[in-house]
Amino acid sequence: MENTIFEDIPFKEDPLYEQVISDLLNQKYAVVEGFFDSNLVLKLREILLEKEAENELKKAAIGNKTNQLIDREVRGDYIQWIDQNQANLIEEIFFETIQNFIEYLNKTCFMGILHKEFHYAIYPEGTFYERHLDTFKNDDRRILSMVLYLNDESWTIDKNGGELVIYTTENKSLSLTPYPGRLVIFESQFLEHEVKPVKEGQRLSITGWLKTR
Ligand SMILES: O=C(O)CCC(=O)C(=O)O
């Protein structure tokens, strides 16, 4: 018997991905716990802390590689881009999980995502990122923004600050605790957001974008 093209492609509906997609369609953002294995989150946290100890992170700039400006008044975080070709085993698993998600999105929603880019980020005490849109300047290729938090369990907005505020409409906003393992996904072109000042400790995360072209 001859196979049709559809029979050749195994497709299994994923309840977690389906929930993310329906949240994105309904509200342009999704907040997900358990997207990544909790051990993977712990390992990523350790890697980031090692990088910090080795002084590997650099003051983040505004704009992109061809349009850089360092401005402490706008954003105060330190970052390091993750080179997919030099990823360690843990980072490889991270990227595989992202890739699975991309393929699911492309298959079920025809999103046409072709690239991904991610960086580690540390916000030291007192730092913040002013309200902004992620598709500034010459980077309109960003479709989805993703932020994975690597803080420890004891992080609270009251004690530590550093909440992510998403401006959902002109006069409504949503405050999210950067809770360990929490993944926030939102439409880069539509949702303005802001990182409130860190009051105590340092705020750890991986931030990235799924892109066209
Ligand atoms: O860390 C966050 O919660 C958001 C970071 C952010 O907005 C960015 O890097 O563009």
Ligand SMILES: [Fe+2]
């Ligand atoms: Fe942002």
